[in-house]
Amino acid sequence: MTDAPRVRVNQVGYLTDGPKTATLVTDATAPVRWRLHQGGTVVAEGESQPRGHDPSAGLDVHVVSFDEVRATGHGFVLEADGAMSDPFALAQDLYDDLRVDSLVVFYGQRSGIAIDEALLGPGYGRAAGHVDVVPNRGDGAVRCLPAVHATTADGVDLYDGWTGGYTLDATGGWYDAGDQGKYVVNGGIAVAQLLGLYERALRTGTAGALGDGSLRVPERGNGVPDVLDEVRWELEWMLRMRVPAGEPFAGLVHHKVSDERWVPLPMLPTDDPQPRYLHRPSTAATLNLAAVAAQGARLFAPHDEAFAALLRTAARDAYDAAQEHPVLLAPDTNVLANAGSGPYDDADIEDDRLWAATELYLTTGDDRYADDLRANRYAPLFRPEGFDWNHVAAWSRLQLATVASALPERDTVRASVVEAADALRAQQATQPFGHPYVPTSGRYDWGSNGLLLNNLAVLAAAHEITGDQAYRDAVLSGVDYLFGRNALGVSYVTGYGTRDVRNQHSRWYAHQLDPTLPHPPRGTVSGGPNSDCPDPVSAALAGSPAQCCFVDDIGAYGVNEMTINWNSALAWVASYLSTGNS
Numbered sequence: 384m385t386d387a388p389r390v391r392v393n394q395v396g397y398l399t400d401g402p403k404t405a406t407l408v409t410d411a412t413a414p415v416r417w418r419l420h421q422g423g424t425v426v427a428e429g430e431s432q433p434r435g436h437d438p439s440a441g442l443d444v445h446v447v448s449f450d451e452v453r454a455t456g457h458g459f460v461l462e463a464d465g466a467m468s469d470p471f472a473l474a475q476d477l478y479d480d481l482r483v484d485s486l487v488v489f490y491g492q493r494s495g496i497a498i499d500e501a502l503l504g505p506g507y508g509r510a511a512g513h514v515d516v517v518p519n520r521g522d523g524a525v526r527c528l529p530a531v532h533a534t535t536a537d538g539v540d541l542y543d544g545w546t547g548g549y550t551l552d553a554t555g556g557w558y559d560a561g562d563q564g565k566y567v568v569n570g571g572i573a574v575a576q577l578l579g580l581y582e583r584a585l586r587t588g589t590a591g592a593l594g595d596g597s598l599r600v601p602e603r604g605n606g607v608p609d610v611l612d613e614v615r616w617e618l619e620w621m622l623r624m625r626v627p628a629g630e631p632f633a634g635l636v637h638h639k640v641s642d643e644r645w646v647p648l649p650m651l652p653t654d655d656p657q658p659r660y661l662h663r664p665s666t667a668a669t670l671n672l673a674a675v676a677a678q679g680a681r682l683f684a685p686h687d688e689a690f691a692a693l694l695r696t697a698a699r700d701a702y703d704a705a706q707e708h709p710v711l712l713a714p715d716t717n718v719l720a721n722a723g724s725g726p727y728d729d730a731d732i733e734d735d736r737l738w739a740a741t742e743l744y745l746t747t748g749d750d751r752y753a754d755d756l757r758a759n760r761y762a763p764l765f766r767p768e769g770f771d772w773n774h775v776a777a778w779s780r781l782q783l784a785t786v787a788s789a790l791p792e793r794d795t796v797r798a799s800v801v802e803a804a805d806a807l808r809a810q811q812a813t814q815p816f817g818h819p820y821v822p823t824s825g826r827y828d829w830g831s832n833g834l835l836l837n838n839l840a841v842l843a844a845a846h847e848i849t850g851d852q853a854y855r856d857a858v859l860s861g862v863d864y865l866f867g868r869n870a871l872g873v874s875y876v877t878g879y880g881t882r883d884v885r886n887q888h889s890r891w892y893a894h895q896l897d898p899t900l901p902h903p904p905r906g907t908v909s910g911g912p913n914s915d916c917p918d919p920v921s922a923a924l925a926g927s928p929a930q931c932c933f934v935d936d937i938g939a940y941g942v943n944e945m946t947i948n949w950n951s952a953l954a955w956v957a958s959y960l961s962t963g964n965s
């Protein structure tokens with residue numbers, strides 16, 4: 384199943400002041416001796432703790448803890464039960480490069496602009512996609528998909544009066560993943576997390592590390608923090624996705640722009656010959672714009688007041704439009720309209736409404752939004768499965784708990800985050816691989832790595848709220864899983880660790896299919912194990928223990944894709960873990 388050594392470590396390493404834990408795969412029932420080597424020297428030794436059979440991995444395991452080690456440097460190796468781990472580092476700055484790399488990944492996802500290899504790296508340059516240059520049909524004047532209908536149970540046509548007889552300039556934005564689609568609802572959470580990590584850095588006094596010149600993006604040198612430049616690329620696209628004034632349903636936001644049919648791999652965005660369509664507006668997309676435009680207004684204000692004002696107005700207007708059309712749901716996967724794109728459908732969007740009200744309140748302080756967020760009954764706010772693009776309540780709660788505001792019940796909100804973090808820590812304690820991701824069903828969801836990362840963000844927020852290092856330790860132990868301390872012994876982040884994943888599903892980072900194309904750039908996280916094994920490649924793994932439902936193959940889109948919304952989760956955590964930020 385894997386040729387990884389039986390001693391599973393974080394292949395990047397362990398922070399000097401953090402916990403240091405590994406997992407040993409062994410049939411031994413009694414504790415075994417372990418030794419930590421550097422060069423020819425034994426730096427520390429001790430005994431493992433047997434943990435029995437782990438169902439998520441399908442393996443018998445022990446845990447090895449060497450927390451007390453304070454040595455620093457590279458080339459450490461852990462030996463136990465006759466096996467040697469991959470080498471790793473002990474240092475305090477292990478996540479500083481990842482903070483940058485994971486953000487620069489977004490530049491590579493940009494549509495409508497040429498990608499400069501001087502910025503993304505040799506071999507990573509490509510021409511601008513979807514700018515109306517053949518064979519592209521382009522995004523300059525995209526038509527609405529005809530036949531937009533959705534009826535309520537009692538037969539009311541929710542899109543009554545819809546004409547869709549216009550085109551929009553939908554250029555720009557980020558491709559969501561390895562396909563050529565651009566979707567508002569996974570763009571929304573990605574923008575939120577990038578803005579959120581910047582706002583967190585402002586709170587901790589470390590925003591300088593994200594300032595102008597910090598990222599390899601074309602706007603470096605314009606006087607604006609680069610992470611804001613990157614986010615603006617998507618925000619401006621989201622603004623373009625609004626139904627134009629004067630049209631029925633004006634102010635709502637189109638759910639996505641995408642190809643009529645899936646295109647095969649590999650295919651550069653410039654070569655995509657498919658007709659592109661605007662899919663019908665949805666309440667969820669509209670609320671996503673409301674939330675991130677409100678958040679953006681706060682953060683752009685010191686740098687570009689005009690843009691901030693535009694965002695503030697856009698946020699309020701979108702929120703109002705969503706109140707007017709509260710239940711326009713994007714269709715699920717079973718409609719023809721989705722034949723060339725992902726559905727990103729969501730049956731319950733009260734969490735999106737909560738999120739929009741939260742960000743609008745944080746930006747404006749207006750009681751109207753506080754009343755709305757109090758009246759919102761979405762539950763549960765936190766789930767063991769983590770938050771993601773279609774479960775945003777937990778994210779909005781983290782924002783409400785950590786961004787300064789005059790909310791009278793702010794202490795209660797903060798306590799609820801700590802309570803959620805305590806539940807995650809209790810679950811983490813049951814996991815011999817140290818990851819606080821224990822779905823109630825025992826099955827891992829699509830994008831489990833993103834979900835795990837977002838659980839780490841809950842723990843990090845509890846650390847910020849309480850100052851208790853135990854929560855930071857929990858984040859660090861959880862991150863070990865992503866970098867190799869897992870059933871397969873792989874690092875799920877390209878360019879990090881000895882056995883890193885490199886063949887994430889992507890039409891342009893398709894090195895596995897065409898050696899003239901690159902792998903995904905450094906700092907790209909894979910979606911990770913998915914118990915459903917929904918694609919033809921991972922189907923062979925169906926029924927495996929949850930952690931083993933993964934293969935680093937470009938065809939395995941259900942377990943090994945890249946997305947902006949998983950990379951934003953990684954960037955948030957990497958930023959939190961970078962020097963001086965936690």
Ligand code: 9MR
Pocket residue numbers: 559560561562724725726727829830940944945946
């Ligand atoms: O991330 C999405 C996941 O939560 C859904 O379960 C899955 C199936 O609908 O779709 C995932 O999103 C994919 C999208 O539909 C199309 N582009 C690639 C996305 C990541 O795999």
